[in-house]
Amino acid sequence: MMLRNLFIFLILALAVTSLKGCSQGPITVRRVVFNQTISHNDVTFIAPGKTDLLAVVERLGTPNEILTSKDGIVTRYYFADGKYFKANYGWGLRFLIPFFTPDLDLGGGGIGRDVFQVTYDDHWLVRDKSFAFHSHSSEFVVWPFRD
Amino acid sequence: MKSGCYLLGFIMVALLLQGCAFIRGNYGEELGQGDITTIQKGISTRADVAAVLGAPDRIIEANGREIFHYYHYDIKSGSVLIFSRTNIKSDDTFVIFNGAGIVEEVVAGKRKGPLEFQFWPFDWPFH
Numbered sequence: 001m002m003l004r005n006l007f008i009f010l011i012l013a014l015a016v017t018s019l020k021g022c023s024q025g026p027i028t029v030r031r032v033v034f035n036q037t038i039s040h041n042d043v044t045f046i047a048p049g050k051t052d053l054l055a056v057v058e059r060l061g062t063p064n065e066i067l068t069s070k071d072g073i074v075t076r077y078y079f080a081d082g083k084y085f086k087a088n089y090g091w092g093l094r095f096l097i098p099f100f101t102p103d104l105d106l107g108g109g110g111i112g113r114d115v116f117q118v119t120y121d122d123h124w125l126v127r128d129k130s131f132a133f134h135s136h137s138s139e140f141v142v143w144p145f146r147d
Numbered sequence: 148m149k150s151g152c153y154l155l156g157f158i159m160v161a162l163l164l165q166g167c168a169f170i171r172g173n174y175g176e177e178l179g180q181g182d183i184t185t186i187q188k189g190i191s192t193r194a195d196v197a198a199v200l201g202a203p204d205r206i207i208e209a210n211g212r213e214i215f216h217y218y219h220y221d222i223k224s225g226s227v228l229i230f231s232r233t234n235i236k237s238d239d240t241f242v243i244f245n246g247a248g249i250v251e252e253v254v255a256g257k258r259k260g261p262l263e264f265q266f267w268p269f270d271w272p273f274h
Contacts, residue, residue: 027229028229028231029229029230029231029268029269030230030231030232030233030268031231031232031233031268031269032232032233032235033232033233033234033235034235034236034237035235035236035237035258036236036258036260053252053254054252054254057254057255057256058256060256060258061238061256061257061258062237062238062239062240062241062254062255062256062257062258063239063241063254064237064239066207066209066214066216066241066254067207067209068207068208068209068210072210073209073210073212078237083268122210124252
């Protein structure tokens with residue numbers, strides 16, 4: 001009886017181990033997001049020469065970076081979006097040729113980063129602000145051979 | 148027949164659980180508001196700040212000022228079967244000193260929106 005239980009346990013363990021490959025499947029879709037994006041609507045309250053650093057931080061949070069430049073002090077907010085897709089086109093062959101299942105992985109992705117930048121004068125009043133939008137450059141790439 | 152159903156059920160549950168993971172992590176210590184409020188503008192020195200918040204992760208020189216930069220990142224990641232999404236949020240703290248080494252400004256504030264566990268990687272159909 002004990003030998004039978006051991007045998008059943010072994011079969012179940014082998015079944016679960018083999019299913020691990022199935023659950024990973026032929027397709028992988030992944031995304032990594034760094035911070036929430038800041039839009040034009042979020043920064044309409046900023047008035048150059050009037051709004052100060054603390055007012056900006058209160059509404060937008062702490063910047064990711066503070067830099068120095070000849071025009072003053074620069075704070076930068078980053079938002080990044082990364083997307084990745086992979087399909088194993090050889091995955092289905094395991095049902096036709098069980099002893100030989102080559103992987104044929106095709107796919108790709110990218111990372112785009114938005115930046116919102118605010119420059120302050122020596123009294124911590126906003127001198128100017130600007131955006132750079134690149135986060136939409138990231139996409140799930142299904143077919144990597146296109147131009 | 149009954150044991151066959153149990154076996155099938157076990158395999159289905161095992162199959163679903165194999166591709167499921169929710170992970171949380173962080174980088175840097177989250178500074179408490181209590182710690183930050185003990186820093187007084189115009190009074191606290193570099194040594195006072197280091198005693199309360201610890202050594203900074205980075206020191207920046209900007210227009211004659213010295214800035215202590217403390218990092219903090221929070222990460223939540225979810226994976227269900229073939230889908231996976233990782234959300235990262237930064238909540239850094241900056242302490243700015245004047246030329247005499249006295250605190251001029253403390254820059255600390257939360258980024259908008261809570262950090263969520265998500266596994267769905269697409270914007271649609273929720274946006």
